[in-house]
Amino acid sequence: MTELVVRRLLIDLETPFDRHWCGGDAFRSALFNALSMSFPVGEQFFIDSVRNGFKALPAEKQAQFKAEVQGFVGQEATHRRIHGLFNAHLEKQGLVNEWEPRARERLRLMEGQDARHWLAITAANEHFTAIFADWMLRNHQWLDGSEARLKTMWLWHSAEESEHKSTAFDLYVALGGDYEWRIKWFRRVTVIFLSDTLRQTLRNLQRDGTLWKLGTWKSAASYLFGRNGLVRQTYKPWREYLRRDFHPSQQETGLSERWLRDNRDAYTPVGA
Ligand SMILES: [Fe+2]
Numbered sequence: 001m002t003e004l005v006v007r008r009l010l011i012d013l014e015t016p017f018d019r020h021w022c023g024g025d026a027f028r029s030a031l032f033n034a035l036s037m038s039f040p041v042g043e044q045f046f047i048d049s050v051r052n053g054f055k056a057l058p059a060e061k062q063a064q065f066k067a068e069v070q071g072f073v074g075q076e077a078t079h080r081r082i083h084g085l086f087n088a089h090l091e092k093q094g095l096v097n098e099w100e101p102r103a104r105e106r107l108r109l110m111e112g113q114d115a116r117h118w119l120a121i122t123a124a125n126e127h128f129t130a131i132f133a134d135w136m137l138r139n140h141q142w143l144d145g146s147e148a149r150l151k152t153m154w155l156w157h158s159a160e161e162s163e164h165k166s167t168a169f170d171l172y173v174a175l176g177g178d179y180e181w182r183i184k185w186f187r188r189v190t191v192i193f194l195s196d197t198l199r200q201t202l203r204n205l206q207r208d209g210t211l212w213k214l215g216t217w218k219s220a221a222s223y224l225f226g227r228n229g230l231v232r233q234t235y236k237p238w239r240e241y242l243r244r245d246f247h248p249s250q251q252e253t254g255l256s257e258r259w260l261r262d263n264r265d266a267y268t269p270v271g272a
């Protein structure tokens with residue numbers, strides 16, 4: 001049982017920011033922008049999954065999950081709102097979110113399906129988010145040279161993703177979700193998530209006019225495959241999900257807690 005605090009982030013998201021806001025780097029900006037474009041639709045789906053899963057629980061189990069579900073919904077709703085503001089600037093910069101309509105189309109197929117399918121998809125996506133978040137908190141030097149408010153936004157989101165990474169997984173298990181379906185959805189989500197991320201990143205670079213610049217590809221190579229690179233450092237934790245006895249809490253590192261403790265002046269707890 002995790003206690004999830006909803007936090008209001010105290011940053012300015014009205015002032016426009018640079019196209020290459022991520023430390024002046026075209027590739028990293030395009031990749032993070034792609035991820036941000038997926039959040040409003042994705043996080044709404046996660047909220048709906050967790051709400052529907054909660055409703056499907058017997059009363060005695062509902063009592064056990066009530067506060068955690070409220071915290072989860074509050075955190076994801078705040079992320080959606082903040083990234084909506086961020087994405088509005090991307091639109092003004094001439095970028096086009098092609099991920100969102102594609103995801104909406106796909107999610108329509110889930111209507112009327114068992115709550116456990118929704119939760120298995122959510123838990124798989126949350127695993128991706130959690131390992132990315134942990135990696136981000138560990139390697140925040142990749143955000144160096146970015147405006148402080150944007151760095152805060154990404155690290156706050158990462159810290160909360162790491163904090164609530166068990167909620168969908170635990171609901172799935174509480175509803176009797178089995179190992180086979182968990183893995184089936186995880187494999188599908190992996191293919192879909194990675195190809196959507198790649199497609200949207202390439203489209204962002206194309207619209208930015210930096211797709212065919214050598215610097216873009218050099219940056220991509222070191223960011224993804226270098227010593228502290230994303231792919232290199234997240235492959236192992238990604239694979240852990242395949243273990244039969246896996247639980248998200250096994251990947252706890254304390255980085256989220258530390259960031260939230262050290263950056264108290266960046267947010268106010270809601271309802272505290
Ligand atoms: Fe989120």
Ligand SMILES: [Fe+2]
Pocket residue numbers: 046076126129161164
């Ligand atoms: Fe999340």
